[in-house]
Amino acid sequence: MLTDRAKVVVKKEMNFWERIYLPAILGGTLITIKHLFKRKTTIKFPEVKREISAVWRGQHVLKRDEHGAERCTACGLCAVACPAEAITMTAAERKKGEENLYREEKYAAVYEINMLRCIFCGLCEEACPKEAIFLTDRIESTDYSRQAFIFGKDKLVEPVDKRIDVTKRQTSEVLEFKKNKQLSHNR
């Protein structure tokens, strides 16, 4: 017994007042009419959004650096860290003349997250040594096919002209935690 609210069901003969149903029905109508005047709990979703936590973990983003080059080096630490095995990637070598596109010599040619598998635990963000992947406060959009939920680089990498702000989630506690992480990486 997890709670103390459990009730033992007793099957006993109903007395006269119970048999004619009316008092019970009257009581029921009184309860329901009270609810007519109570505050409604529905939130009109697209216009009004429910308040979310400061460290809410939503849809991922692959960050670019200040010059607009992709930070990800396809090291695969996020894929290893992922408990749901939602991340796959294919690495490629940076050619000459692509320095403005990719920050380091190696980059992810393909980077896919299966959003149906993802459990939004945030371990990928924690594992990333290059500050490339972040979880944001965005809510991932719905779609009709399963295929559409495998997000590729087209949906994950932030556009150069429309950077996605990830600082909202980076509260002082999170930053403190990350500093420790860097220390452990250096060790």
Add this chain to the structure above:
Amino acid sequence: MIAFLTYKGILVLIIFTITLAVAAYSTYAERKVAAFLQDRIGPDRAGPFGLLQPLADGAKFFFKEEIIPNVSNKTLFILGPSIAMLTALMTGVVVPWGNELVIGGNTYLLQIADLDVGILYVFGVVSIGVYGIMIGGWASNNKFSLLGAIRASAQMISYEIAMGLAIIALILMTGTLSLREMSLQQMGGVGAHWNFWNVVYQPLGFLIFLVCAFAECNRTPFDLPECETELVGGYHTEYSSMKLGLYLFAEYINMFISSAVISTLYFGGFNFPFMNDLGLSANWITVIGTAFFFAKITFFIFFFMWIRWTIPRFRYDQLMNLGWRGMIPLAIFNIVLSGLISLFVHR
């Protein structure tokens, strides 16, 4: 003759339109009331406060795919919802929607037909209403539909008896079968001429009639014929598109007419308190009376919904027990009581 026919024709058209509009907005009201009683908001996307929702629903019904099962009896399959709708619409003929209007020396009665046997006519049409459900359920050639149809017929016959007996007590008191006569007898209300509504003299009869009206309209707690937990969709399991729409619509029209009949029989119809003490002209009293009548109807429609979202559905044996061993003896007792009272305390 022609003037008479045009006036009746216009009246029929107006009442037909009002009936359909009320039924359409009852579906909206049903969803809103359900939502409000459950701390939700309900439909609010189509138009301001979702007021265009019935139109959207209607359009959806028309554009849905029409499926007629291969093994069904096609004629009867189409006949079922048609009868349901027809009988639902026919009842409004004898309801007195208001007193008379005097325009240019002519008297216009706000009632399509003041039948001598008004209440019996209502009964006749209601008793035919079960055919729509039975024929539809049988023609679908589906076991769930058939079970729903059989439940509906058994339930409606059982509760018709108690309903009729409740009415007999009222007829004993009023001495007339015409609904207009009954309304006029309740004229005055609270005011200079003390004259109460029939519910004061017939509280038990009113209660029985109300319960039976719930059963006749197949409304919760008596919606066994379409009990979705056991019978998928009951008698309309195989129906789709506007044919399903007709069945659902007929239920709301029945609810509207039941509310109108209850208001007429027991709650004074188009009469309202202090109506003769306001010093208004007769025409104004008629107009306000009609407004009051619709207010009463609205309240009873709300009551139907209120009960629906309060009480769970009865089990089938409970339903039959209540009908045959509860309601019918109670109604007979009510008749004897009313007979004795009207014999000794001459009203």
Add this chain to the structure above:
Amino acid sequence: MTLYLFYFLSFVAILSALLVVFSKSPIHSILYLIITFFSIAGHYVLQNAQFLAAVHIIVYAGAIMVLFLYVIMLLNLNKETEPHKTSLAKIAAVICAGSMMVVLVASLKGASYLMAKPGGDIGLVKNLGKVLFDEFLLPFELSSILLLAAMVGVVMVGKQDQRTQILTNTPSTEANKIE
């Protein structure tokens, strides 16, 4: 106008009555019978017998036919389960129906003085009640006693026999104990 209506209703009544007999499916038979009842109710209305028309619809179309339909839906009658009738049974049926028809024709022939004048007020509730409780009080009360007796009979038949109740209940109570 009334005459045309009379012819129309008579045509519908006779046609659907014939269809009751000739249609193959019992469900269709019943539906045609309901149409027949409606056209007869229409005749009553033409004679200004509103009460009779309403009661006719309520009792016959609204209650008895619903029960018929109810039973036939449950029986699921079709060609395979139809019992084969011997020629003796057929001849007996013809004789029965024929003598019934003779009786009906004879009674109708002698009843020409009963023909109601169209548009009379005798069919309205008040007048009918006065006639019923004055001139025809004894037959009325007798028929009500007959109905009461039938009702008591139904209750007695429907009431479970005390002995069979014990017999049927014993295993279930034992089963409950085992549970």
